[in-house]
Amino acid sequence: LSLHDALPIFAVGVDGTVWGLNSGNVEYFNPEGQTFQTVLGAPALSQISVAFAANVWGVDASGNIYQYDAESGTWTNIPGELNFVQVSASNSVWGINAGGQTYTYDFTHSSWVNIPGQLKTLSVAADGTVWGLNAQQQTYHFEPGTQSWVYYPGSLTQISAGSATNVWGLDASGGTAYLFDTSTQSWIPANGFGLNVYSISAAFDGTVWGPSADRYLYEWVQAQDFAVTAVGATPADTAGLTVAAGNAASVWILSPTTGNVYMWFQ
Numbered sequence: 001l002s003l004h005d006a007l008p009i010f011a012v013g014v015d016g017t018v019w020g021l022n023s024g025n026v027e028y029f030n031p032e033g034q035t036f037q038t039v040l041g042a043p044a045l046s047q048i049s050v051a052f053a054a055n056v057w058g059v060d061a062s063g064n065i066y067q068y069d070a071e072s073g074t075w076t077n078i079p080g081e082l083n084f085v086q087v088s089a090s091n092s093v094w095g096i097n098a099g100g101q102t103y104t105y106d107f108t109h110s111s112w113v114n115i116p117g118q119l120k121t122l123s124v125a126a127d128g129t130v131w132g133l134n135a136q137q138q139t140y141h142f143e144p145g146t147q148s149w150v151y152y153p154g155s156l157t158q159i160s161a162g163s164a165t166n167v168w169g170l171d172a173s174g175g176t177a178y179l180f181d182t183s184t185q186s187w188i189p190a191n192g193f194g195l196n197v198y199s200i201s202a203a204f205d206g207t208v209w210g211p212s213a214d215r216y217l218y219e220w221v222q223a224q225d226f227a228v229t230a231v232g233a234t235p236a237d238t239a240g241l242t243v244a245a246g247n248a249a250s251v252w253i254l255s256p257t258t259g260n261v262y263m264w265f266q
Contacts, residue, residue: 010261013052014089014126014204016250020261021045026058043075051087051126059085063098078105080112084121089204090128096121100135102149115142117149125161126204131180133159137172139187154178154187162202166222170200170210177210179226190220192228201245209251211241217253217264235262 010020018029026042029035043066045058054070063081068074082095082103093105100118105111119140122132130142132149139156140149156169156178167180169187175196178187196213203209206222216230234241235255242254251264 009046009048010244010252010254011048011050012244012246012250012252013050013055014246015052016246017050017053018246018250018252019048019050019056021048021058022259041074047084049086051089051091055087055089055091057085057087057093059083059095065095086122086124088124088128089126092124092128092130094122094124094130102132115147115149119149121159123159123161125163125167125202127163129161129164129167131159131161131167133157133169139169152180152185152187156187158199160200160202160208162206162208163204166202166204166206166208168200168202168208168220170197175213177208177220179208179220190228191226192218192220195228198240199242201243201251203245203247205247207245207248209243209245211243211253217243217251232264235260 012018020027024044026039026045027036030037043060046061048058050056054068056068058066059082063083065078065080065082066075067078069076081097083098085095087093095103096119102115102117102119103112106113119132120135124130132140137155139152139154143150155172157172159169161167165182169178177190177197177200179190181188197210200210208220211217211234215234217232217234218228219231220226220228240256245251253262
């Protein structure tokens, strides 16, 4: 693992693109120089999401919504008010406002569509699959056919959707990783049951990653029936590490205590 910069908030796209926020400044990772560079003229964002390349959305502390225009290098204010936004590689955009109401963006009519229900957080996969958690840590999946949230029994503190068949979460008691079994339509404990995982990130290519309290980064391999492997030691500032994976070759870790960001080298 190699330290690159102090970046308290960051997001990783499916192509490995990394954007982040540092004291309100928007930055992106330049792979050629192996450094983060400030995006001049960007609004002071409080949360950011990237699908790939420059397909980037974000919100500020007042709930204003912004979309990055790569051609002009400017940010477009999208009418509405959200405190959380996510964009996927399928170009679907979702958000949650301060009251927990959920919305998806209708590009045809340039407007937000309310999906009845209240969530605390959500995860949008590269293929447009959407899962979310409410304040009671209950899990919900968005069903396109009915345009509604469907409850699936389970209690999770974090959820991560890489694709329709690669959806993972952490339980509310001990950081145990669970995967959603599409055959039984239920949450089941993953291999490595008992690992105290701080966070988890599922990618579109079937890879799944999580840093654990024993100071190792673990990978669950779909091709091997999600066998779990310790792939390397995590940094010394290990408590509460957050992981974000765009794909198998782009895995990043953030230390919430220092703001240090690390990239995993295969």
